[in-house]
Amino acid sequence: MAAESKIGIIGGGVSGIAAAKQLREYESVVFEATDSIGGVWKHCSYRSTRLQTPRCDYEFSDFPWAPQRDNNSCSFPSYKEVLEYLHSYATHFDVLKLVKFNSKVVEIRFVGELERSGEYGSLLPGRPLWEVGVQTTQSETIQWYGFEFLVICTGKYGDIPLIPKFPENKGPEVFQGKVVHTLDYCKLDQEESTRLLKGNKVLIVGYKKSAIDLAVECAEANQGADGQACTMVVRTLHWTVPHYSVWGLPFYMFYSTRASQFLHQRPNQGFFRTLLCHMLSPMRRTISKVIEWYLTWKLPLEKYGLKPDHPFEEDYASCQMAILPENFFSEADKGKIGFKRLGCSKWWFWEGGIELEDGSRLDADVVVLATGFDGKHKLKAIVPDPFRSLLEFPSGMMPLYRGTINPMIPNMAFVGYIESVSNLHTAELRCKWLSRLVDDKFKLPSIEKMVDQIGKEMEIMRKATRFYKRSCISTFSINHSDEICEEMGWRSWRKNNCIAEAFSPYNAHDYHEDE
16 A cells, blocks of 8 residues: 555546645545646637636636636636636645646545445544555556545546447448547647548537537638538537527526526425425426527527427526537538438448438548547446446436435545536535535434435436436526535525525625635
């Protein structure tokens, strides 16, 4: 055994840095597989990637962004600006000294004894319960570290691409062109990416944020008469928004205030609250319709066959609302971006492109798979049995109490696996909660009660959207934070007066530590 410490943190992205800052009094050790912090912002960003939430909603509670020259505190920073902000935060709080760079965790071993009392055991028992095997880029030898408590922050995105499964002899190997995943594209410099896209027939499989941004970069690389149009192959449509206002009203008024979230169901709400939510459901549907009318009027969704059949609130409730690049539809109007709807979910390769189940074929020189990432595979690759089988329920969702603790896995926490409108704020607040839990300032409920709470939250997500497996709390995020604050002994209502409490948006600044 090389070294022992109280707390180990795996991953140096946003969640890992937030955890390290909150737990720094324990001299935590952070293992980062690459040479830099930043996670997906460092390794899964395009040149054009920008923040999906306004700057003012994506900051730590005790570290504001530097003032902007245009005094626009709610602009959308580029990925480089986000990385600079994260580095400034880590430097300011002296977190970088805790990070072991180029240190990949390849194996975890449980060396403690399982509790069978139905109660969660001590988080810092005074002896290592987990051994972590780490391989550095300088050596093939695995070095082992012992920890009393582990925090997993490897994230849901990046590292491992999610590749569709194809019939035999109909995969990428039969295609005579080039196949890349967006993860591969992110690693290209400007010259290499331009060479890949310019003058080629490019098919982009997908219609989420990474696919939309890539389509714009492809269109920009193919300006001029000799440029080729790229085609987006769309299976599932999702609502996209051009900016954070609707009919001139700030978007937060519709979903990010206590009053607006009062219309949505939440866990532990009781019979009368459930009845009231049912009675107010027409108002909730009307709000969704108003937003849909605006988006249909503002954007040429019907012209291009891109209007989803499901309500807007289902995409919001599953954290799948994407901000469009300014020139997305202008490039489509110029013929530089085309769209092909999949009438079915099945497709495969042929030597000249891809073929759909209906027999139609699309020619291509380059096929880019914007098909997402397999974050759970990363977890299952390092978490040992018997805990590996407990990482997700049969529904595919991760069972996490307060979005952090798996009741069935001792002395281990997970940060960054639930989503909201601002994932940074979500991660930071849960790291504050975790820090106080480790400090023994409050106790976890019994395993049975934690599992019951998880089930209630999952049921709310399942009722809110058909895309519930993403574990998104956006429609009851304030209530989720209320319950976390109550467990920490904080005030759950954080505003200065009732008007602000009801109608002002909640953000990280509302969760400064209570005196």
